[in-house]
Amino acid sequence: MQLKETPQGLLIYMTMVAFLLAATLLKTRHKPLGRGFWFAGFVFATVSVVYRGLDTGHPPMQNLFEFFLCMAAFLWPLAQVSRYQTGADTDFQDALLGLVILFPAGFVFSAEPRMLPPALQSPLFIPHVGSYVAAYIILARSAFMALPLFKCAGPLAADDPRYGEFARADAVSRQTAAMGFVLMTIGLFLGSIWGKICWGHYWQWDPKEMWSLATWFMYAAYFHFRLRNGLRHPFPLALLLWLGFLFVVLTLTWINVSRLFSGMHTYA
Amino acid sequence: MRMKRFLNNVLSLSVAMWLCIFLSLGSIALACLGATRAGDWMARLPNLVGVGLLALALAITGTRALFRKRVDSAFFHLGSAVIMAGWLAGQIALRTATPENPAKGLMALIDGDMSDQLYEGPRLQTLVGRVPFTVKLEKFSVERYPSKDPGYEAPVREYSSRVVIQERNKPSRVENIRVNHPAIVAGFYIYQMSWGQSYDRWGQPVNYTVLQFKRDPGLYAVYTGFGLLFVGAFWFAARCFHLKRGGAACS
Numbered sequence: 001m002q003l004k005e006t007p008q009g010l011l012i013y014m015t016m017v018a019f020l021l022a023a024t025l026l027k028t029r030h031k032p033l034g035r036g037f038w039f040a041g042f043v044f045a046t047v048s049v050v051y052r053g054l055d056t057g058h059p060p061m062q063n064l065f066e067f068f069l070c071m072a073a074f075l076w077p078l079a080q081v082s083r084y085q086t087g088a089d090t091d092f093q094d095a096l097l098g099l100v101i102l103f104p105a106g107f108v109f110s111a112e113p114r115m116l117p118p119a120l121q122s123p124l125f126i127p128h129v130g131s132y133v134a135a136y137i138i139l140a141r142s143a144f145m146a147l148p149l150f151k152c153a154g155p156l157a158a159d160d161p162r163y164g165e166f167a168r169a170d171a172v173s174r175q176t177a178a179m180g181f182v183l184m185t186i187g188l189f190l191g192s193i194w195g196k197i198c199w200g201h202y203w204q205w206d207p208k209e210m211w212s213l214a215t216w217f218m219y220a221a222y223f224h225f226r227l228r229n230g231l232r233h234p235f236p237l238a239l240l241l242w243l244g245f246l247f248v249v250l251t252l253t254w255i256n257v258s259r260l261f262s263g264m265h266t267y268a
Numbered sequence: 269m270r271m272k273r274f275l276n277n278v279l280s281l282s283v284a285m286w287l288c289i290f291l292s293l294g295s296i297a298l299a300c301l302g303a304t305r306a307g308d309w310m311a312r313l314p315n316l317v318g319v320g321l322l323a324l325a326l327a328i329t330g331t332r333a334l335f336r337k338r339v340d341s342a343f344f345h346l347g348s349a350v351i352m353a354g355w356l357a358g359q360i361a362l363r364t365a366t367p368e369n370p371a372k373g374l375m376a377l378i379d380g381d382m383s384d385q386l387y388e389g390p391r392l393q394t395l396v397g398r399v400p401f402t403v404k405l406e407k408f409s410v411e412r413y414p415s416k417d418p419g420y421e422a423p424v425r426e427y428s429s430r431v432v433i434q435e436r437n438k439p440s441r442v443e444n445i446r447v448n449h450p451a452i453v454a455g456f457y458i459y460q461m462s463w464g465q466s467y468d469r470w471g472q473p474v475n476y477t478v479l480q481f482k483r484d485p486g487l488y489a490v491y492t493g494f495g496l497l498f499v500g501a502f503w504f505a506a507r508c509f510h511l512k513r514g515g516a517a518c519s
Contacts, residue, residue, distance in 0.1 A: 085509055115413045115423040118447035178505035185501040189494045198448050200372075200459045200482045202490055203355070205306035210299035214292040221288035223504075228281035247292075255299075263303050 004111055008055065011048035012106040015041050015072060016099055023095040038095050042076030045098070049073045056113040061129040062120060064256055065109035070133045071101050078137055082179070088172040093144045097137075104253075124194040128187060132212075135183035136248050139219070142176035143245035145169060149238035156234055166234050173241060174226060181219050188216065199264060207261035208251065215247040279329050316359055323352035340503035347496030350489055357486030370397030374461065375479045377405035377429070378468070386481055399481060401435040401454055406442070408463065408477040427463050429477040445479065457482045 003009065018041035025034030049069050052060040060066040079094045148169040156166060191209070192202035203209065222240035231237075255261045277283075298306040309315065330345030365371035373386025373396040382404035386396040407430045413422040428446035433453050443451040443458075451458045461480040468474050 115425070118424065118426050121426070122448045175505075175508045178508040182498075182501045182505045185498050189498055192490070192494060196457075196487065197450060198459075200450075200457065200461070200480050201484075202487070204303055205298060205310065206303045207299040210295040210306065214295035214299070217288045217292035217295065221285045221292065224281050224285035224288060228285060261299060 002107060004106065006111070008048065008051060008111055009106065011044055011051060012069070012102055015044040015048060016102050016106060018044055019095045019098040019102070023092055023099065026092040026095065034095075035091060038091055039076065041095065041098060042073065045069070045073040045075070045102075058116040058120075059126050059129075061125065061133070062114060062116065063109070064252070065105055065111050067129070067133060067252070068101055068105040068109065070130070071137050072098050072105070074133055074137050075101070078134060079141070082138070082141065082176055085179075086172040086175050088145065088168075090141065090145065094141065097140060097144065119198050122194060122198065124190055124197075128190040128194055131183045131187035131190065135180045135187055136252065138176055138180035138183065139215075139245055139248055142173045142180055143241050145176055146173035146238040146241045149173070149234035152234040154235075155232050163231075167231060170226075170231050170234065170237060173238075177219060177222065177241060177244075181216075181223070184212070184216055184219070188212065204264055206263040206265055208255055208263060208265035211247065211251045211255050211261070215244055215251060218244040218247055275328065275332070279325060279332070284329075311359055311362070316356060319352050320356055323349045323356070326352070340500050340507060342500070343496050343503060344500030347493045347498070347500055350493030350496060352493075354486035354489030354491075354493055357489060358484045361483060361485050365397070367395070367397035370399065370481070371483045373397065373481050375403065375481065376476050377403070377408075377431075377479065378466070378474050378476045379405055379407055381405050392478075399454070399456060401433055403458070403479070404432040404434070405477060406430045406432055408475050410463065410475065427460065427477075429460055429479065431458075431479075455483050455485075457484075 004012065018037045022034045022037035022041060025031070025037060028034070049060055049066075052066060052069055056062075056066075061070055075094055075098045079090065083089065146169060149166060152160075152162070152166055156163065160166075191212075195204060196202040218240065222237065222244060225233075225240060226237060229236075256266075298309070301309065310319075326345045326349035330342045330347075330349060333339075333341035333345060361371045370386050373388055374392055375383055375386055376392055377383060382402055384398045384400075384402045386399060388394050388396050408427070409430075410427045411425045413425045415422040426446060428444055428449075430442065430444050431451075432440050432442055433451070434440040435454055443453075445451050445458055445460045447460050450460075459480040459482070460477065462478045464476055464478070465473055466476050
């Protein structure tokens with residue numbers, strides 16, 4: 001735990017305050033004001049990312065601190081796209097998610113700028129990392145959208161009074177997960193091309209690669225389960241989405257810092 | 269008829285789901301092993317056979333999906349099968365490599381050196397074979413970031429090897445090999461892998477460069493497979509979003 005007494009830190013804390021106000025106001029009668037703060041948070045987060053990029057002189061996606069800053073800035077636009085596509089109003093959850101994402105960036109991760117090593121100097125840097133940033137944000141949102149499905153422990157009958165609610169939660173979480181799955185596939189593909197150009201092989205069995213693959217397979221399992229069972233078993237659907245999300249969280253935190261999983265992706 | 273029932277049972281959605289979970293947990297197990305040991309373990313013959321069978325199952329699933337007009341599923345599973353087939357082709361190339369036709373190896377050079385020999389091992393002591401062309405190092409250079417305070421060496425910004433490549437019966441050509449910019453010669457990718465400092469026979473410090481050579485006949489199959497996989501994933505997601513407009517998508 002450490003306060004960042006820099007312009008960078010100030011920007012992060014301003015974003016966090018905006019997200020907090022947004023989440024609070026969105027639960028009261030002042031919804032438009034809450035939306036305003038939600039957007040203001042996005043503006044601060046974007047300024048924060050741009051400032052970081054100018055400060056270090058390279059795309060701010062090198063270490064965990066920068067990755068989390070990017071995630072916070074990606075949140076608002078992705079939420080808007082998803083809202084347009086699924087019609088789900090998740091501003092409150094998204095503002096809270098932004099707060100959670102920025103917490104480690106604001107208080108835990110070191111913001112020490114590092115020079116870009118030769119391996120990261122590639123045009124594939126931004127697309128590869130960017131698609132994973134977007135994918136992880138979207139998958140996190142998908143997991144939160146699936147939360148109501150946990151309420152149905154047994155098989156779901158078609159005449160159940162809560163059927164409509166479950167069907168809605170299932171539809172939006174599945175659409176969101178599908179979007180994240182596509183972005184993960186892009187990230188994997190770009191990563192394999194970059195790996196071939198940079199390290200000599202498209203697949204290195206690197207721990208982080210393996211965890212990303214495990215995440216990818218978990219979502220593949222989710223889609224197979226959904227195709228097999230439809231909405232008959234809502235609980236396992238939510239469980240699989242949360243397992244996938246757990247893998248995302250582990251990939252972002254434990255795998256990055258643990259000695260056990262050190263490998264070629266250790267830049268953080 | 270019996271074959272069809274057998275396939276229906278073996279390639280069912282629940283089998284696929286459990287297989288996905290199994291592969292997911294297997295990936296985590298391999299992550300715990302570390303990259304080198306995981307790669308070595310996967311290169312063992314029983315695992316190659318296993319990957320081959322998995323590729324076959326995926327190819328059959330993809331073909332069946334194609335006949336059932338499930339185009340996204342077809343792209344997805346055929347793409348996965350093609351990736352695995354490409355990976356297997358690369359592994360077979362590694363297994364069938366000979367000293368006359370090596371598949372991978374390293375070459376350490378100092379300025380002015382010329383070689384066609386590839387080595388391996390921690391001290392590059394084992395000769396692997398010869399590539400069908402010669403590489404002469406004209407100049408190896410290291411560029412650093414501007415140092416912020418004197419006495420402190422700034423991190424390396426770039427290092428590169430300018431080499432002259434001489435293929436048989438061809439005019440020689442100059443290539444500048446650096447990280448993220450490999451050269452491609454006669455089917456081999458040549459990478460700037462690392463560098464270090466040593467002493468020449470007069471005791472003067474010299475920089476040496478380490479180049480990595482790789483030949484992979486399955487590479488383009490893997491890229492094609494990834495392309496198919498991506499089209500499949502995209503198609504599937506696009507179908508999911510037709511839900512609002514009244515389609516029975518995604519199910």
